[in-house]
Amino acid sequence: MSQVSTRDTSQQDLDRLATLAEDTIRRARAAGATQAEVSASVDVGLNVNVRLGEVETVEHTRDRGFSLTVFFGQRKGSASTADLNPDSIQATIDQACAIARFTEDDPAAGLADADRMATAFPDLDLWHPWDVDVETAIALGIEVEDGGRAIPGITNSDGSSVSAGQSLSVYANSHGFLGRESGTRHSLSVALIAGDDEGMQRDYWYDSVRDARKFMDAAAIGRKAAERTLSRMDARRLSTRQAPVLFAPEVARSLVGHLLGAVSGGSLYRRSSFLLDHVGKQVLPSWMRIDEKPLIPGGFGSSVFDAEGVATVDSPLIVDGVLSRYILGSYSARKLGLQSTGNAGGVHNLIVANGGDDFAAMLKKLGTGLLVTEVMGQGVSIITGDYSRGASGFWVENGEIAYPVEEITIAANLRDMYANLVAVGADVDHRSHILTGSWLVENMTIAGE
Incomplete structure (x- = not known):
C-alpha cells in the first residue's frame, strides 16, 4: 500500500x-x-x-x-x-x-x-x-x-x-x-x-x-x-556509603515523572503529595527551568488539544527553580478551585533546560560517585517523597568509569534530591515526550554489602 x-x-x-x-x-x-x-x-x-x-x-x-x-x-x-x-x-x-x-x-x-x-x-x-x-x-x-x-x-x-x-x-x-x-x-x-x-x-x-x-x-x-x-560484565557490589549520583538520561526521565506525579491534580486534591501547596515555592535549584511545549512538530507528546478538548499552549512548569503551576484537567482543577491547565490525559513535550555539558563533562562533574543506568522496583512515595530503588550502573573515580556495579539500592527523599540537583546534562534522550539529559544529584545513600 x-x-x-x-x-x-x-x-x-x-x-x-x-x-x-x-x-x-x-x-x-x-x-x-x-x-x-x-x-x-x-x-x-x-x-x-x-x-x-x-x-x-x-x-x-x-x-x-x-x-x-x-x-x-x-x-x-x-x-x-x-x-x-x-x-x-x-x-x-x-x-x-x-x-x-x-x-x-x-x-x-x-x-x-x-x-x-x-x-x-x-x-x-x-x-x-x-x-x-x-x-x-x-x-x-x-x-x-x-x-x-x-x-x-x-x-x-x-x-x-x-x-x-x-x-x-x-x-x-x-x-x-x-x-x-x-x-x-x-x-x-x-x-x-x-x-x-x-x-x-x-x-x-x-x-x-x-x-x-x-x-x-x-x-x-x-x-x-x-x-x-x-560493559556490565564482572559487576561488583558496593559497600554502603554516601556519594553523589549521576542518573543517565533514560533514568533521569523518571525523576521528572515523579515530579509530575507530585504536582498533578489527582494527588493534590486527595492531599497525597509531598509538594502540596507548593505553587510559587522553590522546589529545584534557582538555575532550573522546565517548559511544556505541546506544539513541537513531530514531538512524541505533541497535541493541539488535551483529552477534554482544551487547547494546549506553551507554558512554563518550573522557572528559576520555582513551581509555576500544577498539572490539571478540568475535574481536578474544580476540586482545587483552579482552572484546567490543558493537561487532561497528561503533559505534552516537557523540555528540561540544561547547562550545556555533554556526558563526558557530566562524569567529570560527578568526580567520584555512582552512575546509575538502570533502576528497579517501585519504592517511591509521592505522598512523603521517600525514594528507595534497586539500581545498577558504574562506579566512577576522578571522572572516569572504573567498574560496573549491581545489586545496590539508592535512597533519599525526592524533596532533597530536587533541592540538591547539581547539574543537568546536554546528553538529551529524544525517545520520549520528556526531553532531558542526565541529572547529577549531590548526595544519596547507596546501600550495598
Missing part, C-alpha cells in the same frame, strides 16, 4: 469515527443527558520478533476503542466498547445513562469549559506511516540482532523486535467540539546476553521514531546493545 492510499484510508477511518461520535452524542442527549463526550480510536500495527536469526512471532494488530461519558446534571456515567456495530453502541449509551442516573451528584463533574475548546488545528507533522511488509521487517530484525551478535563476547540473544504503529483518534463533546488526531510511532530494539553459567549479563538498546526514515542505523542499535551488555 502506498503512503497516499494509507493517508486516504486513515482519513476515511477518522471520518467514520467522527460521524459515529457525533451521532452517539446526539443519541445520548436524546436519552436525557445534559452533556456528553466521546473518545474513539483505531490503532493499527505490525510487530515482528526475531531471535537467533529465526522468526519467533509476527503479529498484525487492529485495535478499536470507543468510550462514552454522559452527565445528567452533575451525575456522571461512563461505558466503553471495542465493538462499533450499532447494537453495541446503543448498549454503551444505555449503560452510561443508567450509571449516571443512579450516581451521586459531584459538584466538580462536567465537561471542560466551552470557551477553553481548541479552535485552531495546525499540522504537527505526526503522521508518517511506515510501509513495511513482513519480509522486510524480519530482515530488519535480523540486521539489528546480527549487529550485536557480531561483537566478540556476546554469547546469546533475547531477540530483536520491529514495530510499526499507526494511531487514529477522535474526541467530541456536546459543546460542539470535534477534534481529530493521527500519529505514528515505530521502534527497533534488541536485548543481548554475554557470559556463561559462571556469570551472565543482559542489556538492550532501542530506537523509537515517528518517521521510520529517522531510525539510527539498524546494526548500530545492535552494537550499542552489545556494548552496554559487555
Whole structure:
C-alpha cells in the first residue's frame, strides 16, 4: 500500500469515527443527558520478533476503542466498547445513562469549559506511516540482532523486535467540539546476553521514531546493545556509603515523572503529595527551568488539544527553580478551585533546560560517585517523597568509569534530591515526550554489602 492510499484510508477511518461520535452524542442527549463526550480510536500495527536469526512471532494488530461519558446534571456515567456495530453502541449509551442516573451528584463533574475548546488545528507533522511488509521487517530484525551478535563476547540473544504503529483518534463533546488526531510511532530494539553459567549479563538498546526514515542505523542499535551488555560484565557490589549520583538520561526521565506525579491534580486534591501547596515555592535549584511545549512538530507528546478538548499552549512548569503551576484537567482543577491547565490525559513535550555539558563533562562533574543506568522496583512515595530503588550502573573515580556495579539500592527523599540537583546534562534522550539529559544529584545513600 502506498503512503497516499494509507493517508486516504486513515482519513476515511477518522471520518467514520467522527460521524459515529457525533451521532452517539446526539443519541445520548436524546436519552436525557445534559452533556456528553466521546473518545474513539483505531490503532493499527505490525510487530515482528526475531531471535537467533529465526522468526519467533509476527503479529498484525487492529485495535478499536470507543468510550462514552454522559452527565445528567452533575451525575456522571461512563461505558466503553471495542465493538462499533450499532447494537453495541446503543448498549454503551444505555449503560452510561443508567450509571449516571443512579450516581451521586459531584459538584466538580462536567465537561471542560466551552470557551477553553481548541479552535485552531495546525499540522504537527505526526503522521508518517511506515510501509513495511513482513519480509522486510524480519530482515530488519535480523540486521539489528546480527549487529550485536557480531561483537566478540556476546554469547546469546533475547531477540530483536520491529514495530510499526499507526494511531487514529477522535474526541467530541456536546459543546460542539470535534477534534481529530493521527500519529505514528515505530521502534527497533534488541536485548543481548554475554557470559556463561559462571556469570551472565543482559542489556538492550532501542530506537523509537515517528518517521521510520529517522531510525539510527539498524546494526548500530545492535552494537550499542552489545556494548552496554559487555560493559556490565564482572559487576561488583558496593559497600554502603554516601556519594553523589549521576542518573543517565533514560533514568533521569523518571525523576521528572515523579515530579509530575507530585504536582498533578489527582494527588493534590486527595492531599497525597509531598509538594502540596507548593505553587510559587522553590522546589529545584534557582538555575532550573522546565517548559511544556505541546506544539513541537513531530514531538512524541505533541497535541493541539488535551483529552477534554482544551487547547494546549506553551507554558512554563518550573522557572528559576520555582513551581509555576500544577498539572490539571478540568475535574481536578474544580476540586482545587483552579482552572484546567490543558493537561487532561497528561503533559505534552516537557523540555528540561540544561547547562550545556555533554556526558563526558557530566562524569567529570560527578568526580567520584555512582552512575546509575538502570533502576528497579517501585519504592517511591509521592505522598512523603521517600525514594528507595534497586539500581545498577558504574562506579566512577576522578571522572572516569572504573567498574560496573549491581545489586545496590539508592535512597533519599525526592524533596532533597530536587533541592540538591547539581547539574543537568546536554546528553538529551529524544525517545520520549520528556526531553532531558542526565541529572547529577549531590548526595544519596547507596546501600550495598
